[in-house]
Amino acid sequence: MAAVTVLEAVRQTLDEALASDDRVFIIGEDVEAGGVFRVTDGLKAKYPERLIDSPLAESSIIGISIGAAHYGMRPVAEIQFADFIHSGFDQLCSEASRWSYRTNGDAYLPMVVRTPWGGGVHGGQHHSQSIEAYYTHMPGLKVVAPAFPADYASLLKASIADLNPVLFLEHKRTYRLMRQELNGAPAETRLGHARVTRQGSDLTIIAYGLMLHESLAAAEELANEGIDCLVVDLLTLLPLDQETILESAKATGKVLIVHEDTLTGGLGGEISALIAEHAFEYLDAPIRRLAAPDIPAMPYHHAMESFFMPDRTKIAAAARELAAY
Amino acid sequence: MAAVTVLEAVRQTLDEALASDDRVFIIGEDVEAGGVFRVTDGLKAKYPERLIDSPLAESSIIGISIGAAHYGMRPVAEIQFADFIHSGFDQLCSEASRWSYRTNGDAYLPMVVRTPWGGGVHGGQHHSQSIEAYYTHMPGLKVVAPAFPADYASLLKASIADLNPVLFLEHKRTYRLMRQELNGAPAETRLGHARVTRQGSDLTIIAYGLMLHESLAAAEELANEGIDCLVVDLLTLLPLDQETILESAKATGKVLIVHEDTLTGGLGGEISALIAEHAFEYLDAPIRRLAAPDIPAMPYHHAMESFFMPDRTKIAAAARELAAY
Amino acid sequence: MTTAKTRRTRSRQTIEDYLLSEHELEEMYYFMLLARRLNERMLALNRQGRAPFVIAGAGQEAAQVGAAMALKRGTDYLAPYYRDLGMNLVLGMSAREAMLNLLGKRDDPSSHGRQMPSHWGNTERRIVTGSSVVATQLLHAAGIALAAKLQNDPLVVLTCCGEGSTSKGDFHEALNFAAIHKLPVIFYVQNNGYAISESTVKEMPVPNVADRARGYAMQSAMVDGMDCIAVYQTVRPAVDQARRGGGPYLIEAKCYRLWGHSSDDDDSRYRPKAELEEWIKKDPLTLFRGRVEKDGIFPKEDLDEIEHRVEEEVREAVQWALMQPDPGPEDALGFVYKEAE
């Protein structure tokens, strides 16, 4: 089996899911033609009934998927860009995330909403957003954001198998970033579990998505300077793997949380708070957060875009400071 | 001038705004008849053109207000319950919060969205919600959540005068909770400023809305036990008054953050993270958060409702533990 | 209908110009009456301080019972809205369960006290759980219909809302999708003239909700929602046609809310008394009783007997329900996520 990109891993996983379970179908804008990122390329020809182009209406894409999942199907909805999920917020928050809870488990929704997120692609304000902070505040929903091809494949499979609504976040910049052998490569098969991607003793970096790759690159650079970083790949953002987060924080006593989303109200706050409350005695330094500045969304021009996005250089700088504390 | 309830303070402030500026108008569901909480009672008769019943469509209430504010009006929109603002999320997130930023200040939106929030009224899952965590992650928006009648009046006035979109949160349970003389009572007139409502040396409690009242009650109780609590009323939730938060944390070295919203991803995480990063050296204990459990929303039955909501007893218990740390 | 056996059983033969049998007509009256009496007791309990909140269907019983009876019970899905007590009864909810739901009791099958009353749901009966957010269910209904179409499962989905809710974006997105894909959904709008205090002129630019169907080239119908028999005769053919692949339908039942919006509402603030009185004359129960009595389908005594049976059933249900266990505080936890068995 050849090494695949994230894009290919997602496509293969969708193909396998469609092949093995006729309750699985894909619905979204332009999915029949392959979608704007070509993720669903070729699937319409193989599964003509089960690739469904929706009208341009996100609330309906999610609401229709809710109904179909309630019936017993396994819808995999695609929101063309994470930035356009906002008009489906109500269907996700008021309906999907509460379905099982409000019926005491009598009804439930085995559905997945896939969407490309993140910046660094000249996408400007509405093709670059990080949306995880809004959805990790929705008990009943699960939120997944992998970084490596093998994890994309195994966690998408797990998401489709899960009986609960899962928001599956695909970072655009990871689509073609690297290749991995799907068998052989470490792959997390359970939702709710983070991974220590790199062992280290001086400080802990917690990240996900594209920032996980940037963090690993920074860790390499710092290793040459004798700073030894432990790097955690969160993988699932809701529910959070508190155990791995706390153990990794305790292991080094210094924590740097990195995300591409803006700082205030971002997921980093929750992670920091968990550590400040449950690993306080182990801390040797303030808990640092490296995130985008508090502006509405990523600007278009590349100069401002790179100013907005954290990267290996900014991560290394923050880590150095923290190590020196 | 007689002492007024929060409800009366809000109504008076709206009345004064309508009287003093003909660009001010009120739009929302049932506002002409006074609204479901009777906040706008009597205003239709005084300002027939400027109280506008909207169709039952929240995205339009916000989108229409955006257009009117762009033109130069001063819309004060009412969302009947905070729980129903979700279908307006897109208009607030993608449009209102970015208007000034994306035009470099060429265009801007002097508009207010008022909405009753919070539980403890047998409102169940959809008439009890805390929504602040979603909206405090929207740079460009301002979010206000007072507790006392005088602050409701002064901050609503400031919100209407502000050139930016303001989400003005009115906790249902505070509507008739108490009376206050509007002149004389301490009133914060600036957005973005918190207040130390009670001085104390043993530990700091940070809260807002109904929980601020519960925290003050707990502080009284604890005072009798010789535990001296400093209580901060955040008042504005975005932008946060970091200085007051950090100074109050440093002053006691022990912090308890209280909110009615669910724990994970709640605003408490952000506040804790600020302290863990910028007041670390001053901390004598883990930063505690007291919040609702991570379930989708407040259950209806009173037994489960009171289990869900933090209150003076739970706050006092958490504070005792923290003081003893 | 426990005591039914003790009485002479009604013929199941369809009666000319009713398109319903004696048996069905009795059911019709029984369910309408049961819904009304339950609502009356619920409001009484609220006034006694024993039920924090009541939202009722008084005045809409004909619109609800007539439409629900057009469905195949156990096969077709219902995505109801908060006034649809009558529909839930037709689809199998008992008076006892209705009271458990009102009181938010531990064993309330809809939500075990987690949601406000009248937020029904029951997978076995194919009643779709709903929130308080209006119009979202229209999309869920379309989604179920899409699934059924994909699986060649010959079922129909009936979903309900009030006329005010047709202003929501989700109404548009649901009708648009259902029409494009020719799905077996009946969008059933109970137009009771008001959205809380707002009369229809503030809600819609068109005189009838049914007019909204034109923007989707969707079939539509209007019916006197106070006349249960007319409702059945209108909805039934639409359901049958949808089952045969004829596509969606928008049906508007013109009715009236005889009570306030909810137990918290004072409708005298916004509703002319005269208007109310006009509609009270068209009360669906009086209307139905009058017709079947006049046509001599049932002798008066039989109708009285049904009344007594219902009174008894309601009385018993209330007594029983009040004694049932409440949820404990910790029952607030659990089922946030569904675990695989």
Add this chain to the structure above:
Amino acid sequence: MTTAKTRRTRSRQTIEDYLLSEHELEEMYYFMLLARRLNERMLALNRQGRAPFVIAGAGQEAAQVGAAMALKRGTDYLAPYYRDLGMNLVLGMSAREAMLNLLGKRDDPSSHGRQMPSHWGNTERRIVTGSSVVATQLLHAAGIALAAKLQNDPLVVLTCCGEGSTSKGDFHEALNFAAIHKLPVIFYVQNNGYAISESTVKEMPVPNVADRARGYAMQSAMVDGMDCIAVYQTVRPAVDQARRGGGPYLIEAKCYRLWGHSSDDDDSRYRPKAELEEWIKKDPLTLFRGRVEKDGIFPKEDLDEIEHRVEEEVREAVQWALMQPDPGPEDALGFVYKEAE
């Protein structure tokens, strides 16, 4: 139209069966041509790697210029969508500014490089800032119209979107509100046959966008969007009527997207070549030139002269814009909140 003075000025007298003067006809051609040539250069710059993203209006120039010319410049508002370069030019945007916007330059008046190209906004010209999220602007337009009505300000708001965007809930909520309140808004839908890869049959159950007006009892019209004169003659009366208090209008301009959806799109994946070729024959520029030439409004030389003038203007604008300063990193900050002066 800098060099215009150097040439014999066109009569401003309205020509029979054009309802436009020579002067206006020249403007019309000029703006259509300027939009097309600018888009062509933009795409060229994209292919040269000097502009990351282009989304163009090629094929929709007639629909845009004809409609914008029906507005009172400086008085009426435009809430455009991302293809509306032609409209922006009519309302005063210069070729230079168009290029600053494409390149995200510091001095781009629309967003100073903060938004992707073609997200226009300019309060002085009454062009309303928009996001990438489709259909949200329809509500902003209705809101401006409501404000104008409250202030007795006799202006009209024209707002645009594509036919695919009419599936959004906001489309419904905007038309519903505008119709209820009889607001001076023109909902102008440029139906170019596709929403990216999706043809109209996947987007709507009705053959025409204009049919959607029926659900709101709203006046509507359809027009050949490739014929700029016909567009003007359709939109102008609707604008005048709205200004006089006649209420909103839904106008559908039938046109075609001659290029891919954007510089990132390969339309050969989903569009039959033959279809494209059919439409290329109806290119609005050829159509217009053919008519005015045939009718002898302008001699060929004059039209050629306009072409040269436009070529020159575009060439100069590109050269100039490329030299303009880029935003600095820190320019990402600021104006998150508007401060009172």
